Structure formats: C-alpha cells, structure tokens
Amino acid sequence: MNALEERIMKDGVVKEGNVLKVDSFLNHQMDVELFKWMGEEYKRRFAGKNINKILTIEASGIGIASVVALEFGVPVVFAKKSKSINLDGEMYTAQVESFTHKNVNTVIVSKKFLGPEDHILIIDDFLANGCALQGLIQIAQSAGATVEGIGIAIEKGFQQGGRMIRNLGYQLESLAIVESMDAANGSVEFREQ
Amino acid sequence: MNALEERIMKDGVVKEGNVLKVDSFLNHQMDVELFKWMGEEYKRRFAGKNINKILTIEASGIGIASVVALEFGVPVVFAKKSKSINLDGEMYTAQVESFTHKNVNTVIVSKKFLGPEDHILIIDDFLANGCALQGLIQIAQSAGATVEGIGIAIEKGFQQGGRMIRNLGYQLESLAIVESMDAANGSVEFREQ
Numbered sequence: 001m002n003a004l005e006e007r008i009m010k011d012g013v014v015k016e017g018n019v020l021k022v023d024s025f026l027n028h029q030m031d032v033e034l035f036k037w038m039g040e041e042y043k044r045r046f047a048g049k050n051i052n053k054i055l056t057i058e059a060s061g062i063g064i065a066s067v068v069a070l071e072f073g074v075p076v077v078f079a080k081k082s083k084s085i086n087l088d089g090e091m092y093t094a095q096v097e098s099f100t101h102k103n104v105n106t107v108i109v110s111k112k113f114l115g116p117e118d119h120i121l122i123i124d125d126f127l128a129n130g131c132a133l134q135g136l137i138q139i140a141q142s143a144g145a146t147v148e149g150i151g152i153a154i155e156k157g158f159q160q161g162g163r164m165i166r167n168l169g170y171q172l173e174s175l176a177i178v179e180s181m182d183a184a185n186g187s188v189e190f191r192e193q
Numbered sequence: 194m195n196a197l198e199e200r201i202m203k204d205g206v207v208k209e210g211n212v213l214k215v216d217s218f219l220n221h222q223m224d225v226e227l228f229k230w231m232g233e234e235y236k237r238r239f240a241g242k243n244i245n246k247i248l249t250i251e252a253s254g255i256g257i258a259s260v261v262a263l264e265f266g267v268p269v270v271f272a273k274k275s276k277s278i279n280l281d282g283e284m285y286t287a288q289v290e291s292f293t294h295k296n297v298n299t300v301i302v303s304k305k306f307l308g309p310e311d312h313i314l315i316i317d318d319f320l321a322n323g324c325a326l327q328g329l330i331q332i333a334q335s336a337g338a339t340v341e342g343i344g345i346a347i348e349k350g351f352q353q354g355g356r357m358i359r360n361l362g363y364q365l366e367s368l369a370i371v372e373s374m375d376a377a378n379g380s381v382e383f384r385e386q
Binding site for chain 2: 023024025028029030031032033035036058059062063064065066067069070073075076077078080081109110112113
C-alpha cells in the first residue's frame, strides 16, 4: 500500500451509498505533507511529459493542485463554478453535473489562461462517474491545449469514469483505486497497481 | 516594494469601481512560487507564534493557504460555502456577505476539525470590508480556537476592514496594502510598511 492508501485505511470513513469520507485529510481538512508526497508520485508517474500548467476545478482540487504544482514548478489554473449565465465570450465553459450536490454547474476558465501552447496536467481529488473530468477535458480541447495526463487522488474503480477516460487514450493516474467498500464493517479494497 | 507589490504593479489590472484584477497570478491562474514567497514572509512576520493549523475559505484562499501551510508544517482547514439550510449540528456556521457576488453565503466548518486546542493562522487572498474575515473569526471563536494571526495577500487600505480587524487587537499582516488606485491611468499606490 502507498501513503494515500494507508491514510484511507487509517482515517477514511465508509458510509452507506458508496460514500468514502476523507474530509479529515483530503477535502475539508487538508494534510499538505500528504499532498507533497502525491506531487512527488505524480512527478514520477508523468516523468518525461512536458507539462507547463496544471488545471483543476474548485474547490477540493485547488489545494492538491497547488502543492503538486510546486513539485512541477508550474502555475495552476482552476475552473470556477459560475452562477452567471451572462458570460462575455472571454471564457471557456463546460457543464458539470454533481451527483453529490444533485445539480449542474457551469464551470469557466478565462481564455487568457489556457491556449494551444499549453501542455497540461489535470488534477482532482475524486474520480467516480467522470463528469468533472469531462468538463475539464472539454475546456482544454476548446482552448486547443494538450492534456498530457490526469492525476487523481482517489478513483472509485467500481464506477465507470476511470475506464471511460482511459478508453479515450488519456494517461490517467489514480493514487488509490477503490474496488469495493462496505459500510457495514468499514472495509475498503484497493485495486493492485 | 516586495515581491507581491511588484507583481501587482506588473500584472494587476485596475478596473472602474475600485476593482483590482489579479487573476493572472493570485485567484484564477495561481503562481505557486509567489505563494511560496508569501509563506516565507508570513513565517517571518508571525515568528514566535505557536500556530498548529491554518484556516481559510473557499475558493481563492485555498491555494495560498495550502502552500503557506507547507512552510509552517501544519494542516489547512477551509470553510465551505454551503447552500444547505439543514445542517446537522456538527458544523460551526457563519454568514458571509459577498459584495462581489451580491449575495450572502453560509460558510461551515466541521466541529471535528477545529477546537479549543487549535492556535490558528487565518489566510485569505483579499481584505476589503472584512466580511469573510469576520465569518472566519466567528467560527474560530465558536470553536474556542485561538486566532494567533491573520495573513492577507492584498488589503484595500481605503476600505474599513483592515482598521476594524486591527482595532479588535488581531495581528493582521497584509503583504500589499493598496492605499489608492485609478482606473483611468492604471496606477496603484501602496501603503509604506
């Protein structure tokens, strides 16, 4: 087991409905030393990729992306959730459905900060059905940017998002892939990597 | 001028209505190397303070707080904006008015992650009228936590937030304090520190 898998075993909480709560170290309280390890691991897994920018989405992706960006020595751009429907044409936009919050957000990235010259690493905390990732990929494509890779903290391997993204040909690296979990006894099984 | 002030002069854009756009390096695209410098500067300014946790608010505060937390070697907790009115009593809450978005958000922090044992540094990107800061201070007080200091990137010195917070006795350190700006010629004047 790697450092993230060990931490999930220690501090993750399995809830009914295939919910894995990791808010004590990943997405409410944040263990930035763990994020530093994640950055080193992504650096190893994406070695040889020419990455000049990291793209993520608010809010939980921002902390991880910022610490990972320090490892890569590149800036971060985060897609913002927008309530505004009057966008002024200076923004790339995508619709992102949230199953957690049961709503659809428009996410936006300013055209100033993403373009054909960019070779990006997409970073996010969770991958389940893949809606947020599809939105970020769509924004990257609108910008003509090259997606060099995708780094996820925790992938729910029993949902279809990861397989779909890999089938599209992207190098997707999830540091922990949960194959199954059981709220009754709190157990979590990881995919061997 | 320090590194942040120089960057504001170089890449900040002054808009009508006392708006200072710094989205190319602070709160949409993020220069994490600059955040690292900010962390070192806060470490110097809050030397001798016994800080064990950083508190910030989503979304723009998270990137800065995460990189600053690496410098301090402590975890971050970020207050979440919540649309839910059915909170389960496991959360500290505060109302925060946003002048940018013309609305009021309820922000929440889980009671699990803040308590009387915590000595916190509050971090945020902007300070103008001080509404977001007041919400975070209120949450810290509800938790019985000690606010050891407040670190802001850019303070609008011509609005009342900074004076009010300092009058309450908090050590508030803003790395750039804008005394005045002029959209007509793009000029920005900083307070001498």
